[in-house]
Amino acid sequence: xxxxxRGQARVSEAIVHRIKKxxxxxxxxxxxxxxxxxxxxxQFKTSRVSVREAYRSLEEVGVLRIRxxxxxxxxxxxxxxxxxxxxxxxxxxxxxxxxxELTEARMLIEPPIARLAALRARREDIVRLQGVxxxxxxxxARRTGPFRPTASRFHRTVADCTRNLPLIVLMNALxxxxxxxxxxxxxxxxxxxxxxxxxxxxxxxxxxxxxxGDAAYxxxxxxxxxxxxxxxxxxxxxxx
Amino acid sequence: xxxxxRGQARVSEAIVHRIKKxxxxxxxxxxxxxxxxxxxxxQFKTSRVSVREAYRSLEEVGVLRIRxxxxxxxxxxxxxxxxxxxxxxxxxxxxxxxxxELTEARMLIEPPIARLAALRARREDIVRLQGVxxxxxxxxARRTGPFRPTASRFHRTVADCTRNLPLIVLMNALxxxxxxxxxxxxxxxxxxxxxxxxxxxxxxxxxxxxxxGDAAYxxxxxxxxxxxxxxxxxxxxxxx
DNA sequence: CGAAGGCAATGGTCCTACCTTTCCGCGCCG
DNA sequence: CGGCGCGGAAAGGTAGGACCATTGCCTTCG
Numbered sequence: 001x002x003x004x005x006r007g008q009a010r011v012s013e014a015i016v017h018r019i020k021k022x023x024x025x026x027x028x029x030x031x032x033x034x035x036x037x038x039x040x041x042x043q044f045k046t047s048r049v050s051v052r053e054a055y056r057s058l059e060e061v062g063v064l065r066i067r068x069x070x071x072x073x074x075x076x077x078x079x080x081x082x083x084x085x086x087x088x089x090x091x092x093x094x095x096x097x098x099x100x101e102l103t104e105a106r107m108l109i110e111p112p113i114a115r116l117a118a119l120r121a122r123r124e125d126i127v128r129l130q131g132v133x134x135x136x137x138x139x140x141a142r143r144t145g146p147f148r149p150t151a152s153r154f155h156r157t158v159a160d161c162t163r164n165l166p167l168i169v170l171m172n173a174l175x176x177x178x179x180x181x182x183x184x185x186x187x188x189x190x191x192x193x194x195x196x197x198x199x200x201x202x203x204x205x206x207x208x209x210x211x212x213g214d215a216a217y218x219x220x221x222x223x224x225x226x227x228x229x230x231x232x233x234x235x236x237x238x239x240x
Numbered sequence: 241x242x243x244x245x246r247g248q249a250r251v252s253e254a255i256v257h258r259i260k261k262x263x264x265x266x267x268x269x270x271x272x273x274x275x276x277x278x279x280x281x282x283q284f285k286t287s288r289v290s291v292r293e294a295y296r297s298l299e300e301v302g303v304l305r306i307r308x309x310x311x312x313x314x315x316x317x318x319x320x321x322x323x324x325x326x327x328x329x330x331x332x333x334x335x336x337x338x339x340x341e342l343t344e345a346r347m348l349i350e351p352p353i354a355r356l357a358a359l360r361a362r363r364e365d366i367v368r369l370q371g372v373x374x375x376x377x378x379x380x381a382r383r384t385g386p387f388r389p390t391a392s393r394f395h396r397t398v399a400d401c402t403r404n405l406p407l408i409v410l411m412n413a414l415x416x417x418x419x420x421x422x423x424x425x426x427x428x429x430x431x432x433x434x435x436x437x438x439x440x441x442x443x444x445x446x447x448x449x450x451x452x453g454d455a456a457y458x459x460x461x462x463x464x465x466x467x468x469x470x471x472x473x474x475x476x477x478x479x480x
Numbered sequence: 481c482g483a484a485g486g487c488a489a490t491g492g493t494c495c496t497a498c499c500t501t502t503c504c505g506c507g508c509c510g
Numbered sequence: 511c512g513g514c515g516c517g518g519a520a521a522g523g524t525a526g527g528a529c530c531a532t533t534g535c536c537t538t539c540g
Contacts, residue, residue, distance in 0.1 A: 009531095010492070012296065024333040036521060047494045049289060052522085053296045056252065060297035061327065069502025070520045079331055087301065087323035088409065093264045097405050105406040108356065112348040165337050166345040166417075169328065170410055177406075250523070276490060287525045292491085308491045309533030 011046050015054035023063065023076065030078040034064070037074075062086055081172040088173050099235065102178045103228040107221070110155065113171060114204060114220035115213040117161035125161045129205050132157050136201065140194050152179055154201050158220075161208065193230060200226070251286050255294035263303065263316065270318040274304070302326055321412040328413050339475065342418045343468040347461070350395065353411060354444060354460035355453040357401035365401045369445050372397050376441065380434050392419055394441050398460075401448065433470060440466070 022028040035043060040051045055074045058064040062083040064074045092102075117125075132154050152175045159171040200223040207215035262268040275283065280291045295314045298304040302323040304314045332342075357365075372394050392415045399411040440463040447455035 012492090016300065020330065024330070024336065038521085048522095049292075049495090050493070052289075053293060055522095056293045057297050057300035060256065061300055061330070063330070066522070067502090068500075068522045070518095071503060072501080072521045074522095081331065083327035083331055084324060087327040088406070090260065090264070090301070090303070091319055091321065091323055091409055092405060096264065101404045101406055104404055105410070108352040108407065109349050112352065116348065164341050164344055165332060166328070166341055166414070167348065169331055170345070174406070252523090278490080281525095288491095289524065289526090295491095306491070307533090308531075310487095310489050311534055312490050312532080314491090 011044070011050040012053035012057070015040075015044060015051060016057055019054070019058060020063070023079065028076050030076050032076045034074040034076070081169045081176070084169055085173040085176050088177060092177070099178070099231060100228075102174065103224070103231060106174050106178060107224045107228060109167075109171065109174070110224050111217045111221040113159055113162055113167060114208070114216040116164070116167075117158045118208045118211050118213045118216035120163055121161040121208050121211065125157075126209050128160075129154070129157055129208065133198065133201055133205060136198050140198060152176075158204070158208070196226075251284065251290040252293035252297070255280070255284060255291060256297055259294070259298060260303070263319065268316050270316055272316045274314040274316070276313055321409045321416070324409055325413040325416050328417060332417070339418070339471060340468075342414065343464070343471060346414050346418060347464045347468060349407075349411065349414070350464050351457045351461040353399055353402055353407060354448070354456040356404070356407075357398045358448045358451050358453045358456035360403055361401040361448050361451065365397075366449050368400075369394070369397055369448065373438065373441055373445060376438050380438060392416075398444070398448070436466075 019028065019034070028034075034040065034055070037048045037051045037055065041048045044051065055064060055066060059066050059074075063077060063079065065077050066072070066074050121129075136154065155175055156168075156172055159168045162168065200219065204216060204219045204223065207219055259268065259274070268274075274280065274295070277288050277291045277295065281288045284291065295304060295306060299306050299314075303317060303319065305317050306312075306314050361369075376394065395415055396408075396412055399408045402408065440459065444456060444459045444463065447459055
């Protein structure tokens with residue numbers, strides 16, 4: 001907060017800072033509704049404009065959601081990896097960065113995550129992972145349904161096992177970024193590899209359940225490498 | 241851009257979107273000055289309020305810097321890891337997340353980065369790394385100067401060798417976050433370990449220069465582990 | 481020649497009025 | 511009796527104007 005350090009010159013920044021603070025301190029939780037603009041302006045003895053600037057800034061960052069109409073207002077969002085995803089997408093230029101780089105980054109960080117997950121997984125994590133795999137099988141049998149949501153859900157659940165918030169956030173952000181880019185995969189390719197995916201996931205699950213970190217590392221490395229190769233072929237076929 | 245997808249309902253969001261696009265497309269470069277608020281309002285046939293909301297949002301994200309006074313205005317910033325750092329700091333709650341988790345994340349991703357750096361490093365990278373180490377030695381001899389900037393500069397330069405933008409950005413953001421937290425280290429501890437640091441850096445440099453990925457991985461793993469242990473002791477001594 | 485003061489451009493804030501969207505409830509009509 | 515529709519109320523969205531604060535530049539005066 002560079003401007004804030006320069007003396008909180010702006011009213012709107014003071015409001016932004018206060019709200020951020022209340023959120024990080026847990027005094028403002030997801031779903032809470034902030035005072036209406038007019039009300040907030042009255043409380044801060046300022047104008048609606050300044051309040052609006054604060055609210056709009058926080059909305060752009062991904063902290064608030066502003067809704068219009070009766071019973072509208074500014075609502076606090078669940079603080080997940082969304083803000084990080086947004087800023088990453090912005091910095092990476094949404095296209096200036098190749099899909100190759102993104103998957104490469106995943107290739108680098110997912111295996112160590114898998115290892116840590118295997119070492120840290122508790123019983124409830126095992127149950128969750130099992131549930132995700134079961135869900136995958138059901139959807140694979142149906143041969144329908146969207147590929148994306150479940151495909152990365154397993155990876156995200158693995159990351160959760162690490163109980164390391166920075167890692168979980170970065171992992172989810174990267175997963176979302178690559179998922180957007182992976183939309184290039186045609187339907188036939190997806191179907192052909194869905195079974196293979198699930199097999200990999202089952203192997204990884206076994207490694208995690210038996211707390212075998214090195215095995216989890218190796219399996220994940222192979223798995224992500226496979227995904228990378230697959231996408232690259234698909235991109236090459238389309239001319240890219 | 242969820243709201244934008246809902247039909248660009250808001251004027252300010254249209255402006256935000258347009259500016260972001262111009263930046264990612266390279267039509268707006270760092271240092272460029274955006275039109276004055278009144279001028280921009282005239283161009284968009286709207287009011288100053290909407291323009292201000294757009295500018296302020298972009299400033300909060302870290303894309304613009306707004307200055308007052310004659311020759312003031314909205315200036316495009318160099319798009320580095322800053323936005324990612326900000327959003328990460330917000331999501332991690334600036335304190336809710338322990339320093340342990342942050343260094344753990346670095347421990348996980350830095351060794352693979354070092355390996356990739358060793359495999360990819362070109363001649364100019366070697367030269368840069370050499371320069372950073374030389375700088376470190378000079379400052380170590382002086383026994384003065386700030387520890388932080390040079391300490392992480394080596395790590396950042398290593399990350400640059402990977403030529404993988406996502407990795408570089410994430411690495412820098414994490415480095416900044418841990419640097420803030422590492423301010424707890426007292427001066428004597430820093431001085432005592434400065435030499436040790438440089439030794440590690442020289443070993444790593446040799447591994448990178450000879451393109452020995454596995455060696456780079458091992459050295460970096462040991463190095464980061466050492467830093468982590470050091471900070472943890474320091475925290476324990478202070479009662480955390 | 482140099483320093484002080486005024487000028488102009490630009491952002492920062494405030495005010496006020498009015499529009500748009502949305503929910504909710506009342507009342508009309510079937 | 512019940513469903514449907516319309517209008518009021520509440521909230522955000524926009525507009526335009528006025529004035530203050532800041533800062534660089536330029537003129538003017540000592």
